[in-house]
Amino acid sequence: MNEVLLRSLTPSVLGILVRRGADFAAAEDAVQDALVEAVRVWPDDPPRDPKGWLVTVAWRRFLDATRADTARRRREDLVDEEPAPGPAPATDDTLQLYFLCAHPSLTPSSAVALTLRAVGGLTTRQIAQAYLVPEATMAQRISRAKRTVSGVRFDQPGDVATVLRVLYLVFNEGYSGDVDLAAEAIRLARQVAGVIDHPEVSGLLALMLLHHARRAARTAPDGSLVPLAEQDRGRWDTALIAEGVTILQLALARDRLGEFQAQAAIAALHADAPAAEETDWVQIVEWYDELVALTDSPVVRLNRAVAVGEADGPRAGLAALAALDDSLPRHTAVAAYLHERDGDPSTAARLYAEAAHKAPNLAERDHLTRQAARLNTLRSA
Incomplete structure (x- = not known):
């Protein structure tokens, strides 16, 4: 079946x-x-x-x-x-269902769960496994979400941007349990693209495809993270990259730039580089400038600091980083990377170790710990 x-x-x-x-x-x-x-x-x-x-x-x-x-x-x-x-x-009510499941009255986690069940057709057990919570907990979450939206008129206009944010949350969960949430998010994004003509829908779909194309190269056989610069680009899915770039180009041609289109443009520039050292960092910085103008997001500014460090040198990146709140997630890891690039392994090793303690998941913590150990070994050799 x-x-x-x-x-x-x-x-x-x-x-x-x-x-x-x-x-x-x-x-x-x-x-x-x-x-x-x-x-x-x-x-x-x-x-x-x-x-x-x-x-x-x-x-x-x-x-x-x-x-x-x-x-x-x-x-x-x-x-x-x-x-x-x-x-x-x-009659196709797909879009109205997306609007309902991503209603502003729902928390992000509830909106994701309700979308996966009501629109994605996943069972409560599958969603619970994917999010590593007990099935009873997920059942309660979904029941509360359904009660919350029960009084909302079915034909009430919804917010496309909220729907896209919910789908991006699903995509970023990746794979766990017996459900591939990244693939499911792509399927749902294709579904939305089929019922609404909006450049940001295309932007999100392109972004998902371009990120998903690198999936096979992101981890080593032992499960450890492989940074973008060290990935085997021969393992990237060229068909997904080509599809993502085509979708993105059509969206950008409409001259209605949004944040997902800008993020996809950055991903496309990474995908276009035959090797890490051939990445067009100057253009990437320009796209980050567009993203900052669109979102004024501290996380975007943090990623921009990395790009500036690659385009204009690590000291320029550190200067951009100095203007940001050091409590931002990954701030310490970025500082460690830029200090290493600037020829300061002692500071970099200390910051990598500090960043490992703040890491949000085991894979990232192990990666940062290995970076600190690598630099400490080089210093003592």
Whole structure:
């Protein structure tokens, strides 16, 4: 059975139930039940109309739940309204579902969880495994999110930027459990690109593709991180790079620059360099200047300091870094790198060790610890 096809039908099926009168929370539960039934039945008895099959089964599950509810009058009205079996309506409510799942009233973690379940078609167990939390905890998070948005009108205009931020959060989780969240985020971004014509949607999709293209080269066989400059570029996925660059060029041609397009442009410049030493750092600094103008983000300024250090020398990078708050994540690691580039291994080793204690995950901590040990070994040799 094609699980990707099954999940791709989830938003349209859910949208149909909501338009028929089901409230969002009950409709989403019914669709999940239908997906489970499809996994059980389809391998031996595949339907001619998968979407229509899911709509029929989900609607019946919803009606079964409604019959068990105490609101008898509304229940009977809905039963009377049950449509005759037939092809599923062609109305596509995918974008409205994205807006609902990324509603501003939700926390980022809740928006991500609800998006993965209601639009992505993942089970609560799969989402819990991906985020390394107990299934009961994730179930509570999703239930709270559904209650939060239950009063939001389904046809209410939403914010594309919020949807894109949620998808980028999903993408950055990468791979864990039995779900590849980076690949899932790309699939969902393609879905959004298919229902809305917006250059920032294209920018995000291009950015994801360009980052994902480097995935195989990011870790060594022992699981340790491989910095961009040291990656085997022969292991980069050239097809993904070509697709990402094409999508980005079409978006930039529309002259409506946004932060995801600018980030994708930086990623494209890295992808375009045959070797690390051939990277066009001057252009990268210019794109970071665009990003600073768009976002005024301290994290962007931090990354810009690294680029300045490559384009104009480590002392210029350190000068740019000095203007930033040293409590920023990765500030100490950047300072260590620039001091090493500036020929000060003693300071760099101390800062690498300090940065290792602040690292947000084990892989990054181990990498920084190795950098400190490498410099200390060189100094004592």
